[in-house]
Structures are given as structure tokens and as C-alpha cells.
Amino acid sequence: MMESPQSAALSMEELHEAWPVLSVDERLEGFRLLPASVADDFFLALSAREQAELILHLQPAERRTWVRLLPPDDLADLVQAVEPEQAESILSQLDDASRREVNVLLAYAEDDAGGLMNPRFARVRPDMSIDEAISYLRKQARERVETVYYAYVLDAEQHLLGVLSLRQLFQTASDKRVADVMQRDVITVSEDTDQEAVSRLFTEHGFMALPVLDVQQRMKGIVTVDDIVDVVQEEATEDIQKAGGMEALEAPYFETGFFGMLKKRIGWLLVLFLGQMLTATAMSSFEDEIATAVVLSLFVPLIISSGGNSGSQASTLIIRSLALGEMRLRDWWRVARRELLSGLVLGVVLGVVGLARILIWNSISGVYGEHALVLGITVALSVLGVVTFGTLAGSMLPLVLRKFGFDPASASAPFVATLVDVSGVLIYFTVASLLLRGTLL
Amino acid sequence: MMESPQSAALSMEELHEAWPVLSVDERLEGFRLLPASVADDFFLALSAREQAELILHLQPAERRTWVRLLPPDDLADLVQAVEPEQAESILSQLDDASRREVNVLLAYAEDDAGGLMNPRFARVRPDMSIDEAISYLRKQARERVETVYYAYVLDAEQHLLGVLSLRQLFQTASDKRVADVMQRDVITVSEDTDQEAVSRLFTEHGFMALPVLDVQQRMKGIVTVDDIVDVVQEEATEDIQKAGGMEALEAPYFETGFFGMLKKRIGWLLVLFLGQMLTATAMSSFEDEIATAVVLSLFVPLIISSGGNSGSQASTLIIRSLALGEMRLRDWWRVARRELLSGLVLGVVLGVVGLARILIWNSISGVYGEHALVLGITVALSVLGVVTFGTLAGSMLPLVLRKFGFDPASASAPFVATLVDVSGVLIYFTVASLLLRGTLL
Structure with missing residues (x-):
């Protein structure tokens, strides 16, 4: 002020x-x-x-x-x-x-681009002189044109021949002709281009405005960068809300009604809840093992959540890279190799920490008795398996969803965590059955 | 093309x-x-x-x-x-x-705004006529000014007196003076305004450019909307990556080195792993109950993850609302009331589904025997308690972080889930001890 x-x-x-x-x-x-x-x-x-x-x-x-x-x-x-x-x-x-x-x-x-565009744009004819073009633009600005950052050069059938930025207009000697100085290689979008694709063009090229053409290649309007800021913000909000395991809201928090908000949230919560019931089913097939060695049940949350957390990281990374166009479907193999290796390294680190914690805790409190070492190794190997699987599954899921035409952003952190939890239970108790037979089991 | x-x-x-x-x-x-x-x-x-x-x-x-x-x-x-x-x-x-x-x-x-700004902007003097101003702008465009969407009116000491959009310049009769038509009430930013605050001004007002002033109120440059699109995209990416439970990357996925990437991921995974160990500690104090009724352990993942999922939803919603400026710290009480109520409704729905599932499953397989009803009620009440607590905790955590000067986006889905998991174990086994004494326990 x-x-x-x-x-x-x-x-x-x-x-x-x-x-x-x-x-x-x-x-x-x-x-x-x-x-x-x-x-x-x-x-x-x-x-x-x-x-x-x-x-x-x-x-x-x-x-x-x-x-x-x-x-x-x-x-x-x-x-x-x-x-x-x-x-x-x-x-x-x-x-x-x-x-x-x-x-x-x-x-x-x-x-769509059509829904974002403004049909009022500044136009000039190719045979005008630069001075004529500037006067003509002044006339258009007085009448009804909102945005005069670019002047579009159209023929009589409204086909786009080229474009001149105001800066170019201002820089050029008055007596040159528009056709001589205009830029002919113009990037355009069509009326039904999706707004996410439009905003990607803006962020990649740094345009101030993009022309919108119909199927007959006639110019219908322009999309301006100030509207794109809102689109980018909106799309990011949708992706973030989906990443949190809910449907995207259409309005700000306080402007969304209480029951409207619940509707956006309960759907995924129910799906996840029903999915998570499979952990109970999976665990029930190991009820005998748990009854024999209750101590096994204590580490269930720790182990399955390590898988969930590493899977959430991986899926978040991939979802965002896809949204920004940094990555394409055909890169899946590079991603898979890299995430498999990341999962192994992360799993080894967490597994070693888990083993150390059990041994240290046991030497202080003696709570796990003589079987502390083998129990620790069971937990460590399970963590390694679960984290590796979680990382790989979390990174591949968004790509699989995109491949089959779904929104990769649906591979939210809670969704990946739930998927990985069930497999985590299976991995843990399988490792335990193999390693603890004859000692704890 | x-x-x-x-x-x-x-x-x-x-x-x-x-x-x-x-x-x-x-x-x-x-x-x-x-x-x-x-x-x-x-x-x-x-x-x-x-x-x-x-x-x-x-x-x-x-x-x-x-x-x-x-x-x-x-x-x-x-x-x-x-x-x-x-x-x-x-x-x-x-x-x-x-x-x-x-x-x-x-x-x-x-x-900062200073780091985003371009020091080359179009300037005019207040006593110029509109025609003089346009010629002067043409001269500047030829020489070195990149952006000519607004002309800034400066006095001899470079103080900003007002602004004229090109559209206004073009609309106005040639002989009027700049000072008569310029807009005097200009929104400005200072050199050290944070880029997130700058981008909020752009999205709220739809500007094409904003002037940057130093502490002496002299104009130093302009920030243009095309740079803001990148800022908005960047800030959203950071928030999304933090929401996934990792540190924000500084470069695209494939341009981040393997070990650089691991460093961004392992920190939070370790914190969460150590936090999650508390669930093992919490559960170990209920080891006797688990030994008596192994069936109780089967529902631990289901119950704690319902809390984690509902908490992730709530924290994601609040983090994004804070980032978009839709919500302020002083709204915490409205949020708390609303989320408490949401948590209760969501908890009742999930609890009823859980109860139904146990009863139906039991009538098919008889796996829970005569105690199916009381077990179902225990699970249902625990889900209600955990979901309500998770929703409330998830919504309040970002506000608490902001209050104490931390980044609310650190309240990631995995972080909230881990926090809620430990309380979930306590809620579940407390409910079980109270309800099942004399039957299963």
C-alpha cells in the first residue's frame, strides 16, 4: 500500500x-x-x-x-x-x-481448455504495418479485449497465421509489416484439451497465454496464465486430498457442508476398513503360532506399518512425478529396478535397528528370554521383506492404475498401507514359522 | 503446430x-x-x-x-x-x-520475492502524456525491458506512485496525463516476502505482475505470474512429498541421485519405526490378555489402522486448507468441534460394519464361538474410540505444529498413523479388559 x-x-x-x-x-x-x-x-x-x-x-x-x-x-x-x-x-x-x-x-x-478460455483476444492482420497494428490494438483495448499481451495474426477465415508479443511489436520499427516479424511456429491447444495438459504446457514453456483452436483450426480464444495458476493450485489440492485417502473436495473446508464432507471421506474409509479385515483373516490362520508364542503378536503393528510407511513414500513420489510429467509409463522398468534397490537398502537399515532394539531391550529387561536373538532375527528379516515389498508395490501401483486408465492419485498412502499390511502379516508369520520352529514354536 | x-x-x-x-x-x-x-x-x-x-x-x-x-x-x-x-x-x-x-x-x-524478481520493468513518469508514455515504453522494450504488461509510475527517488496496465494505457485518450489515470492504491511486496505469501497474493488477486519494494519503499523489480506458476507447482510438490512421509526432493525423481533419495526417505522411516516400537511396548503390557484370548490379537491391525486412516484424512484436509490460506490458527475451535463430530459419525459407521462382519463371519464359520457378540461389541466400540481420537488428533496436529512455528505439512499421513496406532492399542485393550472380563478374559 x-x-x-x-x-x-x-x-x-x-x-x-x-x-x-x-x-x-x-x-x-x-x-x-x-x-x-x-x-x-x-x-x-x-x-x-x-x-x-x-x-x-x-x-x-x-x-x-x-x-x-x-x-x-x-x-x-x-x-x-x-x-x-x-x-x-x-x-x-x-x-x-x-x-x-x-x-x-x-x-x-x-x-477443458474451452472452459478456461476467453473468447476476447487481440487480433491483427498479416498485411498491417507495425504502427497500424498498434493503433488497431489500442482500438480493441478500448472496446472489449481484456488481454493484450499477445496479438494474434488471423486470416479472413480466422485461421491462426502467427503471433506477435507486445514486446516484439514495441521493439520493431514502425514501418515493417506484421507478416515479416510474426512468429509462425505457434504452440496451440484444442478446445477439448484437458486443463491439466494445458497447465503442463504453461509450466514447461513459461507462456503468458495460449491460443485455443477448434477442429477446423480456427482460433476461438485464449487461455491466460493467471487462470492457470488457479488450475495448478486446484489440481494440486485434488491430488493432496486423494493422497490423504479421501475424494477431492469441490470447495474450501469451511464452505463444504458437514454431510457433504462426510460423504467424501466415508467411501475410502469403508473400502480400507473392509480391506484391512483381511489382516484379521490372514492372522487367524496363524492363531496356533500366536497361542504358542504370544510375543510374536507384539511386533505385528511394527512390522506391517514399516511396509505401509515405505510404500506410502514410494507411491507419493511416483504419483507426483507422473502428475508433473517427469515420468512416463514406459519408464516403469527403471522405476522398478531403482525402487527394489531402495527398498532393500531401507529394509536392511530398519531391520538392523529392529534387531538392535530387541537385543538391547532384552539385555535390560530380559523380557524375551533365551530366544531374543532368534526373535530379533525373525523381526529383522520380516522388516526387510515387508519394506522391500512395500516400496516396490507402492511404486508400481500408481503406474498400474495409470496403465489401466485409472487415476494414479488413487494409490493414496492409506490405500497402499492397507494393501501392504495384509502381505506384511503373511511375510512375518511365514518367516517366523521357518525360523522359530523348534525354539519358540 | x-x-x-x-x-x-x-x-x-x-x-x-x-x-x-x-x-x-x-x-x-x-x-x-x-x-x-x-x-x-x-x-x-x-x-x-x-x-x-x-x-x-x-x-x-x-x-x-x-x-x-x-x-x-x-x-x-x-x-x-x-x-x-x-x-x-x-x-x-x-x-x-x-x-x-x-x-x-x-x-x-x-x-524470497527478491530471489524471484526481475529488476527490468517498464517505468513511466507521472507527468508524461499517454502518447509519450507509449513511445517511452516502446523505447524501453527495444532496449531491455522483458515484461511490459504494466507500466510503473516512479518519482525521481524511484518511489512507486502508481501503476497503469497496458490495457488502461491503450484505452485512454492520447492527451491525458499518466498521473490522472494511474491507479494509486497498489499492492506491493517487500524483497524478503516469502514466495509462498507472494504466490498467495497472485492466486487471490489474479495479478499478472507485482512490484517489489525495498525497506525505503523504492521499487526494485517485479515478480511475474509465469514464475509464480512454477512456485505454486514447487510448493505443492513439497507438500505432497512431505504428506507421503519423506523430506521434499529438490529435483525431479530421475535427476535425484540414488543415495540422495535414500537420505530424504530414511530419516522419517526411522523416526516412524522407532515410534511404532511403542506399540510393541504398549501391547506387551497386555500380553496376559492376549495369551488368554488370542482372538483379540487378530483385530489389532484392523483397529489401529482405522484410526490411522481417519487421522490421515483429517490431517491432509487441514494441512491443505492452511497452505491455501482458507483456514487460520484462530479457527482451531471450529475445526475441533467439526472434526470431533465427524470422527464420531465415521466411527459409528465403521464400528457397525465391524460388528456386522464379526457376527456374519461367525454365523458362517463359527470361528469366534459363543463370545462372538461381546467380541464384536468390543471391536465396534474400540473402532469408534480410535476413529474419533484419530480424526481429532489428525486435525489438531497440523494446527499445533503451526502454532509452535513448525511446518504443518510434517503431520504426514504415516506420522499421524503412527501416533494414532499407539493410542489405538491402548484404547482397544482397555475396552477389551472392561467388556470381556468374565467372558473371554
Whole structure:
């Protein structure tokens, strides 16, 4: 903030700071206290949900002003955030041309390039001089174009011939022609490109905007990097929530209803609970061993959770690498080799620690008696087996899911842990049966 | 791609596609095959690491061209990606002014606004007319300014008076003065603002660029939204890797050395392993109960993992909400109430399923005999207790960590699961001792 706000007026930052805890009426009041010079920016920066809330509480006359301020892509988001009958009333505030634009955008899936794009972009013709192009852009900016960072060079059929950044326009001598200086090799996306693929192009190339073409290769709009920041944030949130073993929420924590939230959580918990019941079944086939050597049961949680933890690490690593495009399916063999080796090393370290702990504890308390060493070796070998298996299984599961068309992010930490737990029980008691026969068993 | 590439030339997309699997020599060869018109863009889109690799393998004469193409902020990143003596040789290719700019940037921490900013921005004076401002911007674009989306209005001491977007410049009549139309209420960051806070400002306000001021309120540079996309992606990756129970990697999976990777993973695995040993200690105090009723041990993994899973969900939700700024520390009481209630409902559902499973299984196999009902009730009540405790503990742990200045993301799924496992053992055997005395025990 560079100037202290006038006595009566509220600064944008102050209102922004207080916003989350204000009621609708307080928000409305605060919004009206903003200086006119910043109210536009404040309004444009709100989420579609918040814009809708404000607009629906404004007087019809005020409402029109704010609705008309929004570019078509933001209007489409806003219309999707309200009830159908309210959407009608918002669309009715627009002039015919804008309403048509919004309706076209509403036909796209929200997660596609078409759903992200703004149909208003700066265009120039190839035979214009640089000076003519700049004047023409000034005219477009006055009329309705939101983003003027690139000027797109189109022919009469709206085919994209090339692009000029504003910087290039500004750098070039006034009398050169657009066609002589434009860049012809343009990266584009189609209307139905998924938003995750679009955002990957942005992060890989550092673009400010990307043109969207239809199947006839005609230019329909642009996706701008400021919308991509939100997409990246959204996709990361979805992946993180899935990694925590739940379905992704559609709204922030406090804006998700209590029962809506439960619905997102109970599904996976039930699946995991039913899966985890297999550990009871697996253990019940070793009931005689446990009855003979109760001490074996004490290490069950330790051993199976080492497998779960190492598996969670591995699956998390692979899921994120896949999401960032650092890794492809065909890399599976490199991953498998590497994770197998990692699992072995990690398993040896943890196994040795486990053995040491049992021996040290026994020399202090004598709790495991004369069989401490063989018990320790059983635990150590089981940990080695479980960690190796967990690491390998955790790293391969996301790749297998992707291979069969599922979302790799479903291989959440709890899911991998549950899978590995059952195998952990089997590995542990098998090792114990082999090593302890004649001593503890 | 709009034009098919010439026979000899390679298209940018083709090279980009093949890039990850090419050797250094192949990369160099491919890069030289690119048409001159797109080689610049291709080079600028590479990561600092990849740019460094190419540059260090080029002839000294070529090297200078590419080094000088990079803006100061990208140069600073590149210098940080190479060995110190190579950094020297790269810096020596620059003219004095640019070298000074890069050295100033290198003094900032990588994660601060200062480390992200570009010191070359478009500036105008308040008393210029709009037409003068546009001509002046054209001159700056020709010389060295990379980003011309906003023009910053500075006084003689470099204090920021206001800002004009290019769109505003283009929209305004030529004879108005800059001071009359500029926006005065500008949101700024300081040089040492953390990059996570900077990226939050971008996502909340949808800016294309933010000005960076020093302590004397003089403008030092701008942070642009295209760099923020990378920051958001990076921060999400760190949070996801921490959520998986490991330290965040600094490079992509395949670019991280085998032992470097192990170091990031073994630390948490050891902590969790040592923590998990407490379950063995906790269970050993119930050894008599287990010896009397071996069947009790079968349900240990099921019960403790329900707590771990529900705790992982809760901690993941809260960590992400905190990272996105949807929730603050002072909301802890609302969170606690809500999660306690969620835990109870989730616990009841899982408990009932557990009870049903034991009764149904018993009616089929008779494996639990006459005590099936009381055993089922014990399991159900334990699940209720463990899930409620796990949900509450999982949701509060990230808030407690933040409160004491730690990173909430450390409350990873495996960490929460381990914490809850120990309490799960205690809850289960306590419930069992109370309910089964006189029947199974």
C-alpha cells in the first residue's frame, strides 16, 4: 500500500484481510466503502462463488454494472456457481453479443481448455504495418479485449497465421509489416484439451497465454496464465486430498457442508476398513503360532506399518512425478529396478535397528528370554521383506492404475498401507514359522 | 503446430517431446537443428538446470549469445544451478551492467520475492502524456525491458506512485496525463516476502505482475505470474512429498541421485519405526490378555489402522486448507468441534460394519464361538474410540505444529498413523479388559 486510505474509505487490503470472517451483509457494506478506483480490481479478484454472492445481494441497477464488468470466461464461471434461475437473471443483464459468448463457453466442460478460455483476444492482420497494428490494438483495448499481451495474426477465415508479443511489436520499427516479424511456429491447444495438459504446457514453456483452436483450426480464444495458476493450485489440492485417502473436495473446508464432507471421506474409509479385515483373516490362520508364542503378536503393528510407511513414500513420489510429467509409463522398468534397490537398502537399515532394539531391550529387561536373538532375527528379516515389498508395490501401483486408465492419485498412502499390511502379516508369520520352529514354536 | 516443419529443421514440439530421453550430445545436436526463429523460445522455456547443461557444452562464441539472451532473474537461477567456477565463466560473458544486476539478485534468498524478481520493468513518469508514455515504453522494450504488461509510475527517488496496465494505457485518450489515470492504491511486496505469501497474493488477486519494494519503499523489480506458476507447482510438490512421509526432493525423481533419495526417505522411516516400537511396548503390557484370548490379537491391525486412516484424512484436509490460506490458527475451535463430530459419525459407521462382519463371519464359520457378540461389541466400540481420537488428533496436529512455528505439512499421513496406532492399542485393550472380563478374559 502506498497511500494511507482516506478517512471514510476502506483499503482493498483491509477488506481482503477481513473478508473470510465477514457475513454477507458486512461484505456488501465493506465493498460499498471501497474507493471506486479499486472496487473494480477487488471485485475481479474474488472467486466466482464470492462474486455471485455479492451480485445476488445487490440492487438490480448496481448488479448490471458489475455483471458487465466481467469478461465472458469469468461470467461463465459465475453462472455455474449459482442456481439455474439465478443464472437466468444474471444472463439477462448482458447485451446480446456477450450473452451469446457466455452461452458458447457454458457448453464446454469446465476442465477443458474451452472452459478456461476467453473468447476476447487481440487480433491483427498479416498485411498491417507495425504502427497500424498498434493503433488497431489500442482500438480493441478500448472496446472489449481484456488481454493484450499477445496479438494474434488471423486470416479472413480466422485461421491462426502467427503471433506477435507486445514486446516484439514495441521493439520493431514502425514501418515493417506484421507478416515479416510474426512468429509462425505457434504452440496451440484444442478446445477439448484437458486443463491439466494445458497447465503442463504453461509450466514447461513459461507462456503468458495460449491460443485455443477448434477442429477446423480456427482460433476461438485464449487461455491466460493467471487462470492457470488457479488450475495448478486446484489440481494440486485434488491430488493432496486423494493422497490423504479421501475424494477431492469441490470447495474450501469451511464452505463444504458437514454431510457433504462426510460423504467424501466415508467411501475410502469403508473400502480400507473392509480391506484391512483381511489382516484379521490372514492372522487367524496363524492363531496356533500366536497361542504358542504370544510375543510374536507384539511386533505385528511394527512390522506391517514399516511396509505401509515405505510404500506410502514410494507411491507419493511416483504419483507426483507422473502428475508433473517427469515420468512416463514406459519408464516403469527403471522405476522398478531403482525402487527394489531402495527398498532393500531401507529394509536392511530398519531391520538392523529392529534387531538392535530387541537385543538391547532384552539385555535390560530380559523380557524375551533365551530366544531374543532368534526373535530379533525373525523381526529383522520380516522388516526387510515387508519394506522391500512395500516400496516396490507402492511404486508400481500408481503406474498400474495409470496403465489401466485409472487415476494414479488413487494409490493414496492409506490405500497402499492397507494393501501392504495384509502381505506384511503373511511375510512375518511365514518367516517366523521357518525360523522359530523348534525354539519358540 | 500450424506449419509443417521444413525437411531439415526440427520443430520445437518434436524436440521438446524427445528432450527427457536425449543425451547431452543429442540435445545439443537437436537444439542446433531448430529453426533460428524458435530456438530462442525453446531455450528460454528450458529449466535453469537444462539451460546450464546446454550452455556449458557450447563453443565459447555461441555461449555468449545464449547467456546474453537470458533476463537477469533467469541468469541468477542458472548461475545457482552450476558449479562456482562455471558460474564465474558464465558471468564473465555479460556486460558490466547485467553482471551487476545478476550479482544483486544472487544476494537474495531463493525463496524470497527478491530471489524471484526481475529488476527490468517498464517505468513511466507521472507527468508524461499517454502518447509519450507509449513511445517511452516502446523505447524501453527495444532496449531491455522483458515484461511490459504494466507500466510503473516512479518519482525521481524511484518511489512507486502508481501503476497503469497496458490495457488502461491503450484505452485512454492520447492527451491525458499518466498521473490522472494511474491507479494509486497498489499492492506491493517487500524483497524478503516469502514466495509462498507472494504466490498467495497472485492466486487471490489474479495479478499478472507485482512490484517489489525495498525497506525505503523504492521499487526494485517485479515478480511475474509465469514464475509464480512454477512456485505454486514447487510448493505443492513439497507438500505432497512431505504428506507421503519423506523430506521434499529438490529435483525431479530421475535427476535425484540414488543415495540422495535414500537420505530424504530414511530419516522419517526411522523416526516412524522407532515410534511404532511403542506399540510393541504398549501391547506387551497386555500380553496376559492376549495369551488368554488370542482372538483379540487378530483385530489389532484392523483397529489401529482405522484410526490411522481417519487421522490421515483429517490431517491432509487441514494441512491443505492452511497452505491455501482458507483456514487460520484462530479457527482451531471450529475445526475441533467439526472434526470431533465427524470422527464420531465415521466411527459409528465403521464400528457397525465391524460388528456386522464379526457376527456374519461367525454365523458362517463359527470361528469366534459363543463370545462372538461381546467380541464384536468390543471391536465396534474400540473402532469408534480410535476413529474419533484419530480424526481429532489428525486435525489438531497440523494446527499445533503451526502454532509452535513448525511446518504443518510434517503431520504426514504415516506420522499421524503412527501416533494414532499407539493410542489405538491402548484404547482397544482397555475396552477389551472392561467388556470381556468374565467372558473371554
